[in-house]
């Protein structure tokens with residue numbers, strides 16, 4: 570009922586773990602594949618290890634999470650070791666993820682991460698929390714999107730998905746540029762820029778002051794991004810942002826998504842969030858008489 574073909578690969582369910590939620594260690598990624606996840610996206614990695622921002626880096630309410638982890642990661646070499654281990658544990662699809670400071674460096678990290686046998690490579694050009702270091706996210710700028718997409722495509726041995734930012738007003742036009750430059754898919758979206766202030770302390774909660782908002786509050790924003798992008802490109806979309814229930818998941822498919830990235834739902838509903846979302850999807854599909862996801866993909870456009 571939930572079988573999904575993404576590019577040429579079969580996914581048992583359309584749910585994939587979103588990048589950054591459970592790191593790059595093989596054991597934590599494997600755990601979610603046992604729990605209803607069709608595939609996993611590893612945390613974004615850079616050429617060299619990064620410690621990220623000092624604590625506190627996360628806070629949450631019942632409506633949203635806000636984080637400024639600052640892309641902490643063990644570096645691409647360590648990530649390759651872990652992802653090779655993951656590959657030996659399961660044949661569930663694996664999406665690697667990279668970020669870098671320049672197009673050339675993106676190309677270099679892509680080549681290195683592709684040494685782990687990946688199924689797909691996600692290109693994170695949209696983290697809102699590292700602007701002090703890297704300036705404006707590349708995802709706001711068509712010429713940067715063009716240069717990075719071409720470079721990564723030329724340096725990868727698997728299909729690539731470019732991950733976009735909901736802060737880009739013209740996200741659909743940015744997706745068109747990525748598609749024209751060789752992207753095989755679009756991941757929409759990363760977190761949206763935001764902040765939270767602790768009233769007793771009279772200061773922002775996060776050491777970085779601002780952060781990226783995820784979870785239920787992001788859902789309607791992500792849904793519109795996917796809807797707008799679906800109208801403009803032919804390549805498939807990994808709809809990501811705030812998906813917490815089976816109803817959210819089906820709405821995202823109706824907006825046009827093929828796969829569904831799920832991240833913060835793990836904080837809201839526990840490690841078995843994927844199994845719960847799948848059970849809800851199946852129950853709604855049954856009561857609505859929906860036989861397959863292909864039947865409803867993009868139907869909100871008609």
Ligand SMILES: Cc1cc2nc3c(=O)[nH]c(=O)nc-3n(C[C@H](O)[C@H](O)[C@H](O)COP(=O)(O)O)c2cc1C
Pocket residue numbers: 587588589590612613634636638640666693732758759760782783784785787809810811812830831832833834
């Ligand atoms: C703690 C945390 C770390 C994240 N790290 C990354 C990352 O390394 N790379 C990336 O592309 N996205 C990262 N994201 C964004 C998620 O992959 C996802 O796009 C976003 O959280 C929206 O989905 P959600 O509402 O289901 O969490 C991170 C999100 C969170 C909450």
